[in-house]
Every structure is written in C-alpha cells, then in structure tokens.
Amino acid sequence: MVQKARIDQQEALDFAKAIGDKIRELRVEKGFTQEKLAELAGLHSNYTGQLERGEKRLSVYTLKRVAQGFGMSLEELFRVIDPMEREDEIGEIVNLLKERSKADQRMALKLVKTVLDWRNGTEER
Structure with a gap:
C-alpha cells in the first residue's frame, strides 16, 4: 500500500512536470x-x-487562468497539454490541421462545410 502511494505520488509529479513543459513550450x-x-x-511570475x-x-482554476x-x-x-491521438480519418484530419495557421484551419472548415452541404444536396435528388 505504501509502495503504491509512492508510485502514485511520482506519477503525479511526472504529470505536473509534463504539464509545465507544455506550458513553457x-x-x-x-x-x-x-x-x-x-x-x-x-x-x-x-x-x-x-x-x-x-x-x-x-x-483546474489555475489552468483556466493560464x-x-x-488567450x-x-x-x-487541454488539447495542447494532452492531445487526443486517433488512428482513423478524423485523427488524420486533426494531425494535418493542428500545425496549420488559424486562417488555414478556418479555410479548411469552410471547405469541409461546403463539400458536406453539396453532398447533402446531391443525395436528396
């Protein structure tokens, strides 16, 4: 029981360090x-x-302030600190877009919406 508590405490310290590293980055x-x-x-400071x-x-309140x-x-x-890893098409889209500028991300969203609206229109015919 004491050993498990030490492991849990070390995991908590490692996690705090990982979050700190992401905040610094x-x-x-x-x-x-x-x-x-x-x-x-x-x-x-x-x-x-x-x-x-x-x-x-x-x-959580301190993280909210950070x-x-x-901005x-x-x-x-949380997405920066612990990004969701997906091995499917959605994950591939996220990986492609996460390194792009906000302007590129907005453009991609607009494009996807346009394509989906078009597809919805052609499926109804």
Missing part, C-alpha cells in the same frame, strides 16, 4: 516571457516558473 511559441504570461494570467518546472501542482493568459479556452489548453 506554448509560452515560448507565443513569444511571452514568464513575466508576461504571469501578468496576463493574473499570477505571480515566480509561480509561473514553478509551474513550468513542475514544482507546483495545478488546480489558458486565459494565452485560449481551457479546452484548447
């Missing part, structure tokens, strides 16, 4: 300093550094 990708992210998220290093456990600091929803942040 996203922060750097957006060109933010720790101080800028902290300011936008309403957190102390020291705390932001501790989150990135996996030294602090995060609450997401807001990045994204909590759902979008």
Whole structure:
C-alpha cells in the first residue's frame, strides 16, 4: 500500500512536470516571457516558473487562468497539454490541421462545410 502511494505520488509529479513543459513550450511559441504570461494570467511570475518546472501542482482554476493568459479556452489548453491521438480519418484530419495557421484551419472548415452541404444536396435528388 505504501509502495503504491509512492508510485502514485511520482506519477503525479511526472504529470505536473509534463504539464509545465507544455506550458513553457506554448509560452515560448507565443513569444511571452514568464513575466508576461504571469501578468496576463493574473499570477505571480515566480509561480509561473514553478509551474513550468513542475514544482507546483495545478488546480483546474489555475489552468483556466493560464489558458486565459494565452488567450485560449481551457479546452484548447487541454488539447495542447494532452492531445487526443486517433488512428482513423478524423485523427488524420486533426494531425494535418493542428500545425496549420488559424486562417488555414478556418479555410479548411469552410471547405469541409461546403463539400458536406453539396453532398447533402446531391443525395436528396
């Protein structure tokens, strides 16, 4: 029982570190300093550094504030932190689009909607 508790605690620490790594990657990708992210998220810059290093456990509320600091929803942040891996056609579409710009993603969505609307129209005839 004690051994399992130690394993669970280590897994929690590893998970906190993985989340911190993703937050750092996203922060750097957006060109933010720790101080800028902290300011936008309403957190102390020291705390932001501790989150990135996996030294602090995060609450869902803290993750929400970090997401807001990045200008994204909590759902979008979760997609970055723990992306869903699918081995089907939907997964392939997601993989193709996730590295594209927002403009490209919007264009692809518009195209898919147009094709599906066209298909719906031709199936009714």
